[in-house]
Amino acid sequence: MNWFTKTFSSTVGRKIVMSVTGLFLCSFLVVHLIGNLQLFRNDGGAAFNLYSDFMAHNAIIRIMEIVLVLGFVFHIYDAVVLTRRNKAARPVDYANNHPEENSTWSSRNMGLLGTVILVFLIIHLWNFFVPARFGGLEGVVIEDVEYDNLYLKVVQSFQIWWYVLIYVISMVALAYHLIHGFQSAFQTLGLDHKKYTPFIQKFGVAFSVLVCLGFAAIPLYFFFFV
Template identity: 90%
Template sequence: MNWFTKTFSSTVGRKIVMSITGLFLCSFLVVHLIGNLQLFKDDGGEAFNIYSHFMATNPIIRTMEIVLVLGFLFHIYDAIVLTRKNKAARPIGYADSRPQENSTWSSRNMGLLGTVILVFLIIHLWNFFVPARFGGLDGVVIENVEYDNLYLKVVQSFDIWWYVAIYVISMVALAYHLIHGFQSAFQSLGLDHKKYTPFIQKFGYAFSVIVCAGFAVIPLYFFFLK
């Protein structure tokens, strides 16, 4: 196990872990967005509340939540370690490196973008996940079955302008984070080829914009139209 520990504690190993956990979290974003699209159904929140109940009670989903949390923790921890290593290796930047010409804005500010996303995640989990899992939500009866009314919580939350602003700004930060991170993940995994890289870059860009725009439209929809 010594070689395993050394490999995945090295810079290359940590980048591989970052890449794998990052791509896994991308798959979670897709699933989460598809579920949240239930909010647009004009049924008073019935479909969304039933979906939320399923996600909260299904044993397979609950197990995957643990995997998801571990994915987040590994991703965040390795990001912090790699950032510190990079700063230690180059405590003073090159004066004439002209980073704006040699790299994208998002690649130079992944730490800032990640911090914005982490702060949003904490607020988001406290506002939605904690009440949904540990109580504090009103009940609603659907076809003679009582469910937690998470839909009402969504409506109330997205009626607050500053929460909507935080949500939308965080989705912009997430989009920039993904635009760089998606392609970088494939590169770290060795899947970098002049024939395929342009497609990966374009797909990553489209994925980042579409998914984050999908999330951002939800609070805007409730704030302005509901």
């Protein structure tokens, strides 16, 4: 186990963990967005509430939630460690080295983008996940069965302008974070090639923009049209 610990505590090892967990979290975003698209159905929130109930009580989903939390923890922890190591290895500030000539804004500000996303995640979980899992939601009857009305919580939350603003800004930050992180993950895992890298870059940008637009559209829709 000594070699395993040394490998994954090294800079290269931590970058691999960052890449794997990052790509795993990308898959979560897709699944989460598909579920949230139920909010657009014109059924008074029935489909979304049924989906939410399934997610809350399905044993496999609950196990995957633990895996997801571990993915977030490892991703965030390794990001902090790598950021500190990079700063220690680069005592001269970026401003003196003209980084804009050989790096993107998002690559130079992944720490800032990650912090914005983390703050949003805490707010988001407190506002939706905690009531959904631990009570505090009103009930709604669907086909003679009572369910937690998470849809009503969504409607109420997205009538608050500052929460909608925080949500949209966070999705912009997430898009920039993903655009750099997606390409970087493939490069770290050695999956880059002069023939395929341009496609990976374009796919990463398209994926990042479309997913984040999908999430941002939800609060904007409820704020302006519901």
